[in-house]
Amino acid sequence: MGGGIIGLVTAWRAAQRGLVTAVVDPAPGGGAARVAAGMLAAVTELHYGEQTLLALNLASARRYPAFAAELADAAGQDLGYRRAGTLAVAVDADDRAHLRELHAFQRQHGLESEWLSGRECRRLEPMLAPGVRGGLRVDGDHQIDPRRLAAALVTACERAGVVFHRVRAERLTVVRGRAVGVVTAGSTALEAPRVVLAAGSLSGTLAGVPAEVLPPVRPVKGQVLRLAMPSDRAPLLHRTVRAVVRGNPLYLVPRESGELVVGATSEELGWDTAVTAGGVYELLRDAHELVPGITELPLTETLAGLRPGSPDNAPLLGPTALPGLLLATGHFRNGVLLTPVTGDVMAHALTTGELPEVARPFTPGRFAPGPAPARTEQPV
């Protein structure tokens, strides 16, 4: 259930392993990937307290080159995969101190990240504001075009024999304590010995799922802009640039197509997906502070999407306490990055009934009511 990138990669990998697979979604290839910038930022997205997630992020980042090559080949489509690297910059002294700490933390974990002075940052990216005080160069944090990724996954699924039911899933069918299929909005009953709930921010809303296994995901709204860099001039930026401006995380992701993605707000407003005057204003203000030259660029698109947030910002992967029901949701900010590892992990779980080592900290059971299972911090 769910034809976003997570549901699709799960279906593709499952079909490749010989499982008869169907995807239920009114618009496969849609979802949050339509809005996402597509940063593959295992290193620059590192947050304190999320070291467990770091291991999964790194595992997925390592898989990306082979995954992207295989998928592009299977779908016959370009994914906009680009290894141009990322530059995380500081725009004031506080930021600089914070980035310095992040750098030390990254090195503790053996991650490749180079400290640059403000001048060195501007040598790499001459359009950066004069006020930039320093930054971290992370050549290993790449990017992909999430819309192309989603479209390629749809094609790859079709070619691998995945059946698409282009309709909304209304209710999980549970018989004698076991998930055995879904009922669609057209009242069609689909039967399946295993059901994967991969409906992104909607995953917590499906009828028929017993309360004790309903995933605790919530929508976290993100507003994103798309600007157009003129093709007749040198690109405004050569790699992803990120910063924290006035406490708001900001990124600018330049694509080879000339598109410049600017994001993202982070708002807890339920299911609201309105693009607001304030959201657009803050993104433009902060982006202008970081790269003043953006003002001349055409603003071609404004969009809002819903990240599937989870209580610990990490995904819920694998079997639940309800036999037959598996989860692949709660990827929050990291859905695009985690697509390769999610596909592999879910296919493994579907064929063997077990989660591979790398995914064990992300079992849905960690949020189950009652005594919490022991949670081991993964070494990275």
Place this chain on the structure above:
Amino acid sequence: MGGGIIGLVTAWRAAQRGLVTAVVDPAPGGGAARVAAGMLAAVTELHYGEQTLLALNLASARRYPAFAAELADAAGQDLGYRRAGTLAVAVDADDRAHLRELHAFQRQHGLESEWLSGRECRRLEPMLAPGVRGGLRVDGDHQIDPRRLAAALVTACERAGVVFHRVRAERLTVVRGRAVGVVTAGSTALEAPRVVLAAGSLSGTLAGVPAEVLPPVRPVKGQVLRLAMPSDRAPLLHRTVRAVVRGNPLYLVPRESGELVVGATSEELGWDTAVTAGGVYELLRDAHELVPGITELPLTETLAGLRPGSPDNAPLLGPTALPGLLLATGHFRNGVLLTPVTGDVMAHALTTGELPEVARPFTPGRFAPGPAPARTEQPV
């Protein structure tokens, strides 16, 4: 030639007087009116040195109630005509001094305009920023929805028997020193004893028009935003609010439909109609400074259009030195306001060969090469 509001009103009024009338335009009802906010701001748009234009603006404003009623009736459509008035406010001491002078200037000309303190402004419009230092209340400056105006004019024209050629006019046909028709993009030759060039900012580009009568109009780009006021709450604003923020004229026009129009940039960039990051940023920044509550509103549309600017910011109306060719262009910021008087004046010129008194200062001949004709300042 030209099916924007100026060409349409001319055609409608001409057809009403019994003339066989045709409009040549690939998309009648389009043009700058699609972007315009629709302020009918004869008083608050008063600029020093434009007293002559003021007389025409006031003449058109006086005609608006009857014109709007007649057009709404003829087309069977609502025009969004609203007499809610306008409040021009000052956001700093310089502005306040400037508005005070404008107020004195308005009173010199016998215009109705009331000075309000900052507190009185906020009593009228509680969502105004606390920093507002005072303002001018002008209840006579109304508004209309220009898209509805344009659509109603198309319908009224059709009902009055105007023929529409939905194709671009390519060239004016001149035979023995007289305009006798146009050739369209489809190479169709249309014959007419009188041709009205009413192509907005494009009016100076038509092939075949002799250089000495080609109107000196240029495109002046304006970027405009549309926000949505929630229907379940009190409207954010009750009347049009205008100000000059950081030297940029800004207006917020609340419609009864819940739409809030925010404009406008003024850019001399040729035919460019890109919506830019900088344009949207500045409008949102300035609007936010004036009415902080806009940040929560959905941003539903961003658009740029081209005003037809003329050397003295006033329109070119009536016969040219080329027999058979008349102009109705160069309306710059006042096209919507000047629609009623333009229709009347042009129909008069088409049927009598002469301009009525009110339009004489706006003859195209004032820009003719050679000795300038005497130009009399109109008393108002």
